Each structure stands twice: as C-alpha cells, then as structure tokens.
Amino acid sequence: MIIDKLANAKFYYGLHPRIQKGLEFLIEHDLNSFAPGKYDIDGLNLYIIIEEYETKPKEQGRWESHLKYVDIQYMISGQERMGYSIVDGMNEIERHEEKDHFYYEGTGDLILVKQGSFAIFLPEEVHSPEIYDRKPQSIKKAVVKVLLD
Template sequence: MILDKIENYKLYENLSERIAKGFEFIRNTDLTQIESGKYQIDNDAVFAIVQEYDTKEAEDCKLEGHTKYIDIQYVIKGVELMGVTTKKNQKLILTDEEKDYSFYEGDSSLIRVEEGMFTIFFPDDLHRPCVKADQISKVKKVVIKVQI
C-alpha cells in the first residue's frame, strides 16, 4: 500500500506504464468538474470510476480486496478515513471474480486521506474506504483501476 500527495506522483509512475496512465488521467482531467461515472483510459486495462458519497461509520464500511486490478484512489474533495491491512489472517466473506472484488471480515488500521492525496492498493492490500473522519462529510473521489 502507498499513501502520498499527488505532487509526488512521479515517484510511482515508473511502477508500470498502466499506473503512469492512471496518474496522467488524474493530472490532465478537471476532476472538480467531472461527473460521477466510469471513464475509459485504456479500455479495460486502465479505467476510472468517479464517485461522490457521504462518509459512514466504520462498521458500515466493507473491508475489500482485488486480485485482477490495482486501485489508485485519489481524493478530489473532502476527507475520509480508510482502513488498511493485508490479506493475512482475514476471513473471506464473499468473492465476485467477474467484478474483481472480495469482502473480508477482520481488523484494519485507519489512515486519513485528504483532498489531494492518493492511495495505491495492490492485490495483497485490503482496504475499507468511505469511513468518516471527525464527522460525516461529502467526498468526491476517483478510483483508477489498473489491470495487473
């Protein structure tokens, strides 16, 4: 897992050509004006999902992981906490291989992700997004799905 500010994206764009395309979308798109929805970047190899939602109590958020895609989650507006942990010792609850997600039951440590910050979650990383920080608030975020 990686947590950083978008100004430091150059440290990570060399991880793969696809990750670089994800950062290019974040940098070259007016994300404050973009509508919620799915945006193709490189067909199914790299695409973006723009979301707007209210944060929730931690117990109302699911611990999830992916096997076919890496997530770059960039907070456009707002602040949220994200639970983070690895797959080690987590109880698998549900898997949808076609949609590339699995839900788990287990503990996670909370990190604060503010406007202008991003996370990168790899297949061994589990994450619990959308958790309220100090109070329930509106968040706008883009999730770049990067096929492995």
C-alpha cells in the same frame, strides 16, 4: 499500500506503465468537472470511476480486495479514512471473481487521506474506504482501476 500527494505522483511512475498513465490522467484533467460515473482511459486495462457520497462510520465499512486490479483512490474534495490490512489474517466472506471483488471480515489500520492525496492499493491488499474522520462529510473521489498483467 502507498499514500502520497498527487504533486509527488512521478515518484511512482516506475511501478507499472499503467499506474503511470493513471496518475498522469489524474494530474492532466480537471476532475471537479467530471460527473459521477465510469470513464474509459484504455478499455478494461485502465479506467476511472468518479464517485460522490457521504462518508460513514467505521462499523459500516466493508473490507475488500482485488486480485487483478490496482486501485488508485484520489480525493478530489473532502477527506476520509481508509482501512488497510494485508489479506493474511482476514476472513473471506464473499467472492465475486468475475468482478474482481473479494470481501472480508477482520481488522486493520485507518489512514487519513486528505483532499489532493491518493492511496494505491495493490492486489490482495485489503482496504475499507468511505470511513468518516470525526463526522460525516460529502466526498468526491476518483478511483482509477489499473489492470496488472
């Protein structure tokens, strides 16, 4: 997992060409003007999902991971806690291979991701987004899905 401000995105360009392209998309576009939904950047190789929601208590969070895709979760407005753990020690409870979603029970750390910051979750890193920090708040977030090959 990586967490940083979007202003420092260039430090992570070397991870993968599509990660670079996804971070550049976040920098180059006014994401406040995007309505919630899915937007194509490079077909199934790289796309972005704009989400708006109310954060929730930790107990309502859901641990998930992906095997094919990296998640770049960027906070457009608001802030939230994101759970993080490695897959070892988690108990898989649900599997949707066709959608690249795997769900777990277990515990992990909560990291605060503030407006203007992003978190990168690599394949098999378990995360639980949408958790409130002290109290619920409205969030606007971009999730860039990066296919690794």
